[in-house]
Amino acid sequence: MSVSKPWELYYWPDIQGRGEFIRLALEEAGIDYVDVARSHKDGTSSLVAALEAENIERPPFAAPFLRAADLLIGQTANILMFVGSRTALAPAEEAGRLWAHQLQLTIADFVQEIHDTHHPIGGGLYYEDQKKEARRRAADFLENRAPKYLGYFQQVLKRNKDGSEYLIGPSLTYPDLSLFQIVAGLRYAFPRAMTREAKRHPLVWKLHDRVASRPRVAAYLASDRRIAFNQEGIFRHYRELDTQSR
Amino acid sequence: MSVSKPWELYYWPDIQGRGEFIRLALEEAGIDYVDVARSHKDGTSSLVAALEAENIERPPFAAPFLRAADLLIGQTANILMFVGSRTALAPAEEAGRLWAHQLQLTIADFVQEIHDTHHPIGGGLYYEDQKKEARRRAADFLENRAPKYLGYFQQVLKRNKDGSEYLIGPSLTYPDLSLFQIVAGLRYAFPRAMTREAKRHPLVWKLHDRVASRPRVAAYLASDRRIAFNQEGIFRHYRELDTQSR
Numbered sequence: 001m002s003v004s005k006p007w008e009l010y011y012w013p014d015i016q017g018r019g020e021f022i023r024l025a026l027e028e029a030g031i032d033y034v035d036v037a038r039s040h041k042d043g044t045s046s047l048v049a050a051l052e053a054e055n056i057e058r059p060p061f062a063a064p065f066l067r068a069a070d071l072l073i074g075q076t077a078n079i080l081m082f083v084g085s086r087t088a089l090a091p092a093e094e095a096g097r098l099w100a101h102q103l104q105l106t107i108a109d110f111v112q113e114i115h116d117t118h119h120p121i122g123g124g125l126y127y128e129d130q131k132k133e134a135r136r137r138a139a140d141f142l143e144n145r146a147p148k149y150l151g152y153f154q155q156v157l158k159r160n161k162d163g164s165e166y167l168i169g170p171s172l173t174y175p176d177l178s179l180f181q182i183v184a185g186l187r188y189a190f191p192r193a194m195t196r197e198a199k200r201h202p203l204v205w206k207l208h209d210r211v212a213s214r215p216r217v218a219a220y221l222a223s224d225r226r227i228a229f230n231q232e233g234i235f236r237h238y239r240e241l242d243t244q245s246r
Numbered sequence: 247m248s249v250s251k252p253w254e255l256y257y258w259p260d261i262q263g264r265g266e267f268i269r270l271a272l273e274e275a276g277i278d279y280v281d282v283a284r285s286h287k288d289g290t291s292s293l294v295a296a297l298e299a300e301n302i303e304r305p306p307f308a309a310p311f312l313r314a315a316d317l318l319i320g321q322t323a324n325i326l327m328f329v330g331s332r333t334a335l336a337p338a339e340e341a342g343r344l345w346a347h348q349l350q351l352t353i354a355d356f357v358q359e360i361h362d363t364h365h366p367i368g369g370g371l372y373y374e375d376q377k378k379e380a381r382r383r384a385a386d387f388l389e390n391r392a393p394k395y396l397g398y399f400q401q402v403l404k405r406n407k408d409g410s411e412y413l414i415g416p417s418l419t420y421p422d423l424s425l426f427q428i429v430a431g432l433r434y435a436f437p438r439a440m441t442r443e444a445k446r447h448p449l450v451w452k453l454h455d456r457v458a459s460r461p462r463v464a465a466y467l468a469s470d471r472r473i474a475f476n477q478e479g480i481f482r483h484y485r486e487l488d489t490q491s492r
Binding site (some may be wrong): 073074078101136149 | 320328367368370382386395
């Protein structure tokens, strides 16, 4: 009998970041995995080494990436699609899988726009060096973009023929976990603006609570494996960006 | 014998935009398709109607989307993955498919950053209202981000064990078509800066030429189905953004 090696998640150890979408899926699925940079003293070095290695035929462009048996998989949405194919976190049939991935890619776009509220000029520059631009971008985001995305997911939940408890069908799939993370992050980053959005998109907020109370997710959130939100990740709380224009 | 209905691509009729990545794949694969908004007098109306319809259970967030038999598929990379699964444009085995999609998602990130050079504050605002910010963002993009992405694809080509003619294996897959489009677009938008990049990433530029000379792609590019680059799409030429900082 062969004993398979645990999967290895490579991501930065001090932030939730894009890695958190993978962590949530691995935790909910009950997968045996190692969060490499958080579990080994030299874990971050091996992450960086993998990004810089010149002998990897199919190198990842950036973290997160996942090692699962012989596969080295990069890009958050791609990793989630793979995890979905090995667990109950994605529908079994093709149409459902494509739909799950479509929702995940829309979430990825949303995540990028959230990130850019505090880094509209360049990810390599300090926030302090793009603060003025960030105020303009965040105002536009809160006025136009966040309501558009949240309204979209509210509609998807509403139109789900199997009920509005989850995005797809009658049970949880990986985009539900990611949408939970989006709501949690937006509430941290923009508490004032999100008080308003919560009222306008109640099904999205209910989904957040439903996911948070699932036993494995709840256990994970209460553990020290869950990194707290902080000012280095995608979701950052800058009081001056949390405006209420409407 | 059942005759299947042509696939329908829904995208804006006056720009290449994200739809162009799909058009290139459908053309190269020789698929029978209708570019709805370009083929029917009221095509754009039916595109908008589909985006606004309240009776679609699984609505797209934005164009492009593709109707193929009973499937309605959104998100560019997701559509390409589907096209790859029905044609020779993707590897047959799982590892190759995941790798192709991983590259495509990295291209999608690159496309977003290219777009944001002229719209760093908000997609709904005019360029003229974010011109100053655009100069800063474009300078950072040309200094740091474009070389990083192009260098990555140069490495992927170089490390391909089957030779450096294509990104994956010995023959063309859908990310090759998208990388062609990226190079074509960057040369249009940033002719000065790209003169430098061409020298630093020769395999990427050779790939562009190789794709452009494939019979079906060449026929498409010469046809009136190919929309010219213009100042409404992702790739825009603003002389003031095309700097050469190094």
